[in-house]
Amino acid sequence: MKKNIAIIHPEAGFSSSGGSQLSAFEMAEHLTEYYNVRLLSSSKCSDRSVVIPCxxxxxxxxLQKxxxxxWLLTRLASNPSLLxxxxxxxxxxxxxxxxxRADVIYPNNDYGGLAVAFIIRKIFKTPILYTERAGMVSNGKxxxxxxxFKPDCLVVFNEETRRYVKSELPSQRVEVIPNGVNLSLFNPKGERFKHGLKGDVILTVGALNKQNHKRIHLAIEAVSKLNNxxxxxxxxGPDVAYFKQLCLEKLGAERYRVIKVKFSEIPAVYRSVNAFTLPSEDEPFGRVYLEAMASGLPVIATDDAMRRSIIGNAGIVCDVINAEEYAAAIDSALSNNWSDKPLNQAAKYSWKSVAEKYSHIINSL
Known part of the structure; x- marks a missing residue:
């Protein structure tokens, strides 16, 4: 008989803008080859969804807009939405x-899902599988x-995080499995988004919040130093007006667009540009880099171990703080012939191969 796997993410059916909810959805879709899968969510998002209100x-x-x-909610907690x-x-x-009851519980919504799984394990000894998507963000806080919560198996995205976990809790079982990308959804063939911009177009994707780690302002500054x-x-996000004004000052009205689209339209957005960049300070993994490469785009990103590993020879990493160096990297990416390098790099991270690796772990629990 197939094992029963309960995947938890309340946001999975409500929003598709975050990596954890998309990963929960994709994992539910691809693990059905091996198991009976239920995706516990607050809204219906697939045939595997079980809607549980919250x-x-x-x-x-x-509401925070x-x-x-x-102001009132942030008096209660630093992250009231998650709480x-x-x-x-x-x-x-x-x-x-x-x-x-389930045979394995796989929470995807941080400590909320872990708390649920922890109680169920106390009662029924049901093993917990958990993927730490925050990685070393905020120095591993x-x-x-x-x-x-001591999950029975913790999955992390890279060796650096695995070594850190073992140093903090030597008894913890840790496996390294990268994130995945849906190659049937993100690919070069299909409709293109009509943005109306001229010349070469660079795409960046992220929450428009001055306080977060995405650092979209660095991309604006670098592009401002290039012609055409x-x-x-x-x-x-809360600072859309700020970023629009910054673009207007740095680029002029004809050289930028700020858009918000449904998740179903995002593949068309990738296909409509010439290259992708995200100069974030840190990323647990960086799903958007995979989506860009799967769409055939070269990537320009922050120079660190994680992004060097993900991007490989399908783009350029650089010191994004240095606007001149960042601009030169974008210019070089636009000038080079990348051929199939982005597609070949993205193929290493197909959801099919990722789900197969997870199935080996589940079978061992």
Whole structure:
């Protein structure tokens, strides 16, 4: 008989803008080859969805666009959307999993899902599989917190994080499996988004928040130093007006667009440009780099071990803080003939191969 796997992510059916909810959805789709899979979410998003009511983080984030409510909520917690999702999902998902038992529980929504899985393990000894998507962000603060739940197997994205986990908790089982990309969805063939920009177009994707680690302003500064190059920004957030004004000052009205699209339209956005960049300070993995390469695009990114590994010979890493060096890297990426290098690099991270690696772990639990 096939094992019953319960994948948890309340946001999976509500929003498709984050890496964890997309990964939960993709994992549910691809693990069905091996198991009976249920994706526990607050909204219907696939045939594998089991809708269990709670307040997903996306609903709270919408409320936070109102300044007074944002001020009030941030008095309660530094990340109120995650806290409220965690509390409300704990109250509904835990009873469900007591009544509808699983052979393995795979939470994907940080400490909220881990808390549910922890209680179920206490009652039924159900093993917990967990992927730490925060990696070494904030010097491993989130990682250290989640290690307290002691999942039966922790999956991380790279060797650096694995070594850190073993130094913090030598008894913890840790496996290294990279993130995946849907090659049937992200590829060079298909419709292109009509952005109306002229010349070579660079795409960047990320939340438009001055306080986060995406550093979209660095991409704006670098593109401003090039001729006949435009910037397409795909994202939303509390500081959209700020970034639009910065683009207007640095690039002029004809050399930028800021867009917000549905997830189903994102592949067309990738196909409509010449290269991709994201100068974020740190990334646990960087799913958007895979999506870009799978769409045939060269990537320009921050120079660190993780991005050197992901991008390989399909792009250029550089010191993005240095605007001149960053601009030169973009110019070089636009000038080179990358042939099939981005596609070949992305093929190493297909969801099929990733799901197969996860199946080996699940079978061992």
């Amino acid at each position: 307040i997903p983080r996306g609903k709270i984030k919408k 109102i300044k007074f409510l944002d 409220i999702e965690s509390i409300t999902s704990f109250l509904t998902y835990t009873p469900y999993l007591i009544l509808k 989130v990682l250290r917190r989640n290690l307290k 190059v435009s910037l397409l920004i795909c994202g939303d």
